[in-house]
Amino acid sequence: MNVQNHQAERWISLTLRIGVITSALLLSAGLVVEFLRPHAASPLVDPLAILKAALSRQETPPGITLLSAGILILMFTPIVRVIAALGTFILEKDRPFAFVAVIVLTMFMLELLISLA
């Protein structure tokens, strides 16, 4: 295993760790806030819509917003990992696998567009 490979593995691992820890903290905080709220609203939500509403300063329950953010960060963590892998493949001048990473990302974006539509 060469130094470049080791570097790539470190970056990918770090990306995954940061994503999981951030998400776990947000989910825990969200659950505490929701637990303390006496009459919680319907928990059947689309996290994307909740976060969009929160960012556009519309009123959203803070607990649900924290839970939605935690779930979205968790769901985007593997995608950020693909971006990290793409970056390392480009640095390693590994064109075939940089292309593979681009295909995976493109398909994911396509899926996201289908969901949003």
Added chain:
Amino acid sequence: MSAGPLICTMLGGAIAGTLGALLGLGGGVFLIPFLVLVLDIPMHQAIATSIVAVIATSSAGAAMNVERGTVNIRLGMLLEIVTVLGALAGGITASVLQGVVLTKIFAVLLLVISGAMVVNRRFAAPHQHDTRKEGLWLSGEFYDEAAKEMVSYRVHNLPATMAVSLVAGNISGLLGLGGGIFKVPAMHLLSGIPMKAAAATSNFMIGVTAAAGAFIYLSEGHLNVHVAAPAALGVLAGSMLGVRLSRVLRAESVKIVFVVVLALAAVQLLMR
């Protein structure tokens, strides 16, 4: 939000995560029957919850495995092309199927998984000393801590493993499972990848595959955050406990019990 369901969901997630880690699975096969049969949660919501939990355990496990060098990153990325495609098709199919149909499909799959767990025990590891020249471009190596030696391998018969991965991705999108139960044997038996590298690479891929199917469930409004959040946290904690337990418990000896539990859950789901 009351304490009872919160603790119950977290506990169920922790048990599913522990069992999953003990058997090298994501935990979805245990979590979904628990949510449907014990907590009476609709099938679509249970699947959406399982997808979130599967992403959590996969990401946490992959972070450790990548650092250890057991993941074949290039092979994983290549197989992700077909698993994402399968997950996309599975997610779209699930959005048009009724919950009762999904429950029956899931129950049948549980029976298949139970059978596969029994059959997998009989397979021997192929390609122990591989001298063939093919498969060099995806070759890998890692340090086996148990054997205290470097293990080198090449990847053979890639199209067959890709075909199985496509089906695994489809199952992931359709039923919220990681699909490792199909991918790991395929990588090991068809492509000659050592078991540890196959399991680590499968786990590495699961996050992206599950995320691909997840957004369809989310946009359909099937995600109950009061269930998904404690379940994900529970599964995450349980999988960490399971990894520690796996060092002292022999997975083979407890496998039979789990096969029976899965088969019973399948029968109960079929009868619903």
